Amino acid sequence: MFYREAGQFKTSYNKDQAVFPIIQDRWFIAAVIIGAYAVVPFAADEYWLQAVIIPFLILALAAIGLNLLTGYAGQVSLGTGAFMAVGAYACYKMTTNIPDLNVVVAFLISGVMAAAVGIVFGLPSLRIKGFYLAVATLAAQFFILWLFNKVGWFYNDNPSGTITAPPRELFGITITGPQATAEARYFVSLTFLVVGAIVAKNLVRGRIGRSWMAIRDMDIAAEIIGIRPLQTKLMAFAISSFYCGVAGALYIFVWLGSAETEAFDLLQVSFPILFMIIIGGLGSIMGSIMGAAFITLMPIFLTNFPPMIGIHLATDLQKHLEEIIFGGMIVAFLIVEPHGLARLWQIAKEKLRLWPFPY
Amino acid sequence: MPATRNIGDVLLDVDGISISFGGVKALSDVSFDVREHEILAIIGPNGAGKSSMLNCINGFYHPQEGTITFKGKPRHQMQTHEAALQGIARTFQNIALFKGMSTLDNIMTGRNLKMKKNLFWQMLYFGPALKEELEHRAVVEEIIDFLEIEAIRKTPVGKLPYGLQKRVELGRALAAEPDLLLLDEPMAGMNIEEKQDMCRFILDVNDEFGTTIVLIEHDMSVVMDISDRVVVLDYGKKLAYGTPDEVRANQDVIDAYLGVAHE
């Protein structure tokens, strides 16, 4: 009854182009963002922030990055973990060698480094497509992690082979390293996600986003209307990798604190992020965030649910059961709604718009 | 009616084009020209090489022999997007729309080449970028009105019926404001009404914007009605070339094509 566009006539194309043309949607999103800043950090305890919410925010940023590349530009990538690693190691090298560098600037430059690497591994996309390209990105995944592992320069030759985030401040508050509070780190990751999501949304609804989608949907026709395939694809690789690079830097600097290359493993990082965008919805910024929430919450739910109803399982059994349920859910999900959570959300809104009258 | 428009100079000159695929000679030594503001039809039985001709014109195929001169400049090997830059737009025999995008977005992509604002402004979607977006949106809305597809503005094109998809594809080509518009069987698979609409659009485009049009069509009555001149291809060879009346009277054409296809 209250959720509908009736009476909201769009008086200009500008209003019609808005991200959320319906005013109730705008309120809702505003409420979510305000809630995220004003309520969550005080309502959630240290455990929730550290174990659930912060990784969710950072992975959501990476998922947006992957979705730009795979969902919008149609280039399948399994190298997300490697592009994140580039960001993380670049940030480590910069912050340890230039102590005065503002850490946020360091995060952004890390993104640029990752973008450069992304362009290199995106070059084959001109000649190869689909699953073939996925294998090319696997080459990036394995080669880059191997390189960071083998060449001591990347981790300042420290004997443990790990990179550790040095403490750095922003506006006088420590936001990285062990002294940083969970709240501070939460605000940093939240801000990156909010800004990243808005920028991504802007990109995809403009000229650049349309040329990505055109290449995705029919590359020959796109070229014939004047879209240059190589430039367009490389731009997608660069921007996507920029997001992944920043997310990778945050992953170490504001979440894990220290890590080795294993933290960016194919099965631990690249695949789960791919799941996020598929379950969330390919070609949807909102979907990337929903998918990230789903994939981070799922294992926590699966771990905590059986004890809640009084079933205690051996950890081994528990782990394998989780695998089965997780796999089963992916299949079930694809069968029910191949377009992901974002589409379900849209359908729900359609229903709500008509409520309480079915037609 | 066509006589009232002032046909201008030669816009496109096709001279001695040959192309073959493996053993198949798709085109052999085909020459003709297209004048400004005219509508030229290419006809011929299936496999005659009509689509291949369009592909050569817009640079998707590179002819093995012969030259194509567009706007007075002879052209050699080039990429398809360069043809778009020079002002050639086209539609396809098998619809080549961007299935995942809405009608509006499909037509907006047609204006991509005209949009210049850089990545920075695009990221903000504000100021110059927004202004540019809205200007182009206004043009696209005109095209949408012109083609009478207001109702499906926001519909993903994959869900549209065939006839409408063809119309959207025409819209996307028009959005580029081309000097030369290539239409590959724009009316194939349509019912009479849809065909009439499409004919009207083509004539209006030609009339109002002065766009030069090369089209491929199987329906003889349509071809004879709307075109200024006709090229007849058969097995890759040029069989006849002239006004509809001349072509209709040509004995070769009657033997090879019209006699069979036309009742």
Next chain:
Amino acid sequence: MEFLNAVFVAPFLDIADSPVFFAEVVIGGLMSGVMYSLVALGFVLIFKASGVFNYAQGAMVLFAALTLVGAMEKGAPLWLALLIALGVMVALAFAVERFMLRKLINQEGIILFMATIGLNFVLEGAGQIAFGSDVKRLDVGLPDNSFEVGGILFNTFDLSAAFIGAAMVTTLALFFQFTPMGRALRAVADDHQAALSVGIPLKTIWVVVWSVAGAVALVAGIMWGAKAGVQFSLVLIALKALPVLILGGFTSVPGAIVGGLIIGVGEKVAEVYWGPTFGGAIEGWFAYMLALAFLLFRPQGLFGEKIIERV
């Protein structure tokens, strides 16, 4: 300079110095190549017939091997255990068709691919719940001794494995060439409509290919398992099969075999002669880089048909 020497000169001198050792390295590479080929073969079969890029092929290898070992641990003789494992793989094929493929008809490739990743998790979890997750020894009674011919060391186990692999491939080739079902399968690969006109329902065809791919997985599982023990890491050979597919082309059976051998040999030779220069462990990425370099020159793979784009 020293580096250039280590990359472009020294390895070749080493090879020229001791051809016998080089031959052993190549043979070692061929042996693991056979294994890669077997896994890649499973991929190709399914991709050809149903257009599904089956990521779960690796998990199928693990699952089949676990079933076999599980049955043998329960006291079944080898032949019975083989039958049981085969039966389980056929049942799996039915289940996959019934609960997954049938419901995902007409979906895009990437969706089907994702579904098989889901299947992969299910199989991994189920296999390890049913049969435990510790490394298991698998002894199928193949002899494991070494002998020398012309100074080159051979291993009977490896030879038998290669032989079995070759036999498997020949059988499949014959099956495709000479049985009505085989012909129907090839028809499906070319064109679904044509296949329907052969008179065999698509569903049956899917069950058959998945069963055949299951059998291939079982053979691969036995070979790898007998060599390195049955364990979780078997799943990862699926990833190794990817560059093989790139080399061979996704739809070519001979491509899978040749590709597997090339990757197997290339990887071993690179590791032995170039690995030390780069700090070792280049096996992890070498295959992918090789495939990538190759792709740039021949995007359709060794035996894949040239992709002609038309509008």
